[in-house]
Amino acid sequence: MxxxxxxxxxxxxxxxxxxxxxxxxxxxxxxxxxxxxxxxxxxxxxxxxxxxxxxxxxxxxxxxxxxxxxxxxxxxxxxxxxxxxxxxxxxxxxxxxxxxxxxxxxxxxxxxxxxxxxxxxxxxxxxxxxxxxxxxxxxxxxxxxxxxxxxxxxxxxxxxxxxxxxxxxxxxxxxxxxxxxxxxxxxxxxxxxxxxxxxxxxxxxxxxxxxxxxxxxxxxxxxxxxxxxxxxxYGGRCVERGTKKEVLRTPRHPYTWGLLGSMPSLDHPVDVPLNPIPGSPPSLLNPPTGCRFHPRCAFPEKVAGGLCATERPLLDVVDGRGSACHLTPEQRADLLADLAGSRQN
CATH class of the missing domain: 3.40.50.300 (P-loop containing nucleotide triphosphate hydrolases)
Incomplete structure (x- = not known):
């Protein structure tokens, strides 16, 4: 960073x-x-x-x-x-x-x-x-x-x-x-x-x-x-990092999307419901395999081969920006656009 x-x-x-x-x-x-x-x-x-x-x-x-x-x-x-x-x-x-x-x-x-x-x-x-x-x-x-x-x-x-x-x-x-x-x-x-x-x-x-x-x-x-x-x-690991502008405006990890989606905003109508992250944080005595967020994530089926449940995603950092998620950049862009649209409607 x-x-x-x-x-x-x-x-x-x-x-x-x-x-x-x-x-x-x-x-x-x-x-x-x-x-x-x-x-x-x-x-x-x-x-x-x-x-x-x-x-x-x-x-x-x-x-x-x-x-x-x-x-x-x-x-x-x-x-x-x-x-x-x-x-x-x-x-x-x-x-x-x-x-x-x-x-x-x-x-x-x-x-x-x-x-x-x-x-x-x-x-x-x-x-x-x-x-x-x-x-x-x-x-x-x-x-x-x-x-x-x-x-x-x-x-x-x-x-x-x-x-x-x-x-x-x-x-x-x-x-x-x-x-x-x-x-x-x-x-x-x-x-x-x-x-x-x-x-x-x-x-x-x-x-x-x-x-x-x-x-x-x-x-x-x-x-x-x-x-x-x-x-x-999340769960004792870093799932996303970057500048404040990068993380808050173009978040890459579903957990960060969840945090932002559960916050009230002056930019949205007052009758738009908040979307809390389902489930509870993982037990660190017996943490989930693979991505520790996958039991609470809404998108594991988007990843081929069930990697979210079996393989730990690497935190690939370039110029201080990175996220630990198996979703492809294209998938993340499409899902983030869908989430933004549903938030405004």
Whole structure:
């Protein structure tokens, strides 16, 4: 997803994250590859259980390695992360890379002020004094739009609104100027007005700091607002990737068609029904053979020889654009035109 003459800042190659359980091996991520350029935003989209968060916890080195099998390669600015030790990863977390979690109230300690939590993060990575760290916390709260930051720095998380807590989490994540920011559905629990404010804030801060962002969501509307490139995940694998314009305007995979078809749109009449994807996401303990989406797909009979149920489709990527589907380009074009026509009627 980066240009051929630009070295990716983050490179993930054939990542596998498998968990050992009493019931068997959970293949949460099963052969995932992507790149992220400096200062760009990659949107990772998919249903719950598709492997989005598991992927990014692997990047941060937050999996329990005693219970987790990690394979593949993760290079952050040329540094291999999967083989890095815990002490080395601790230095990178917060300093080189940071994460904004979905539930700010659960992520912030209720026993310490917001300012202290931001300041302690800064002190750990910079060795700053308490006074310097407090001043930095006030500065970051101001940057993320908290009113009266010199006063609110001494408030506890429960004294902040949901939107303000999320802003405080962003301040904590950015306090050491990380080069990679992972945002794990940071706006899901917020109302649409606050959600828009948080999105604008992230874009403004990205311009200011030049941060690379991975934005995890199940909402393609959010992707349309913030992402440069899009990675669509299903069943622990990537099924489609490309620029935001390519994926949203000319999607190639039936799963992406399903995601788009289940979204309301201002461009269509209000009485046009939405078309949810039938069935449920696959069990990653015993995933379907072949294409993992084929039990829910409406078009497997279009593919000769029953390949959808028996053979894993390859993710053929050319210039950052690709999809993992056995349908031919001609079949995809015809089916997509039919779907667009039925959506408008």
């Amino acid at each position: 980066t240009s051929t003459d630009q070295q990716p800042f983050l490179s993930v190659r054939d990542l596998k994250v498998h968990f050992s359980t009493e019931d068997g091996i959970v293949k949460a991520v099963d052969g995932l590859s992507f790149d992220l350029a400096k200062g760009q935003t990659l949107g990772i989209v998919g249903e719950s259980g598709s492997g989005k968060s598991v992927t990014n916890l692997a990047i941060l080195g937050l999996h329990d390695r005693k219970r987790t099998s990690l394979d593949g390669e993760i290079l952050l600015d040329g540094k291999e992360l999967l083989t890095a030790g815990e002490r080395e990863l601790e230095k990178l977390r917060g300093n080189k890379m940071a994460m904004i979690f979905q539930d700010a109230l659960a992520s912030l300690s209720p026993y310490h002020t917001v300012g202290r939590q931001i300041a302690e993060t800064y002190r750990k990575h910079t060795g700053a004094s308490k006074q310097e760290a407090r001043a930095r916390a006030v500065e970051m709260l101001r940057r993320v739009g908290i009113p009266q930051p010199d006063v609110r720095v001494d408030d506890y998380p429960h004294q902040f609104s949901g939107g303000m807590r999320q802003r405080a989490m962003i301040a904590m994540a950015l306090v050491c100027d990380p080069e990679l920011l992972i945002a794990d559905e940071p706006t899901t629990a917020l109302d649409v007005t606050v959600q828009a404010q948080i999105m604008d804030l992230l874009k403004d801060l990205q311009q200011e700091f030049g941060t690379s962002i991975i934005f995890i969501t199940h909402d393609l509307g959010v992707i349309a607002d913030i992402a440069d490139d899009v990675l669509v995940m």
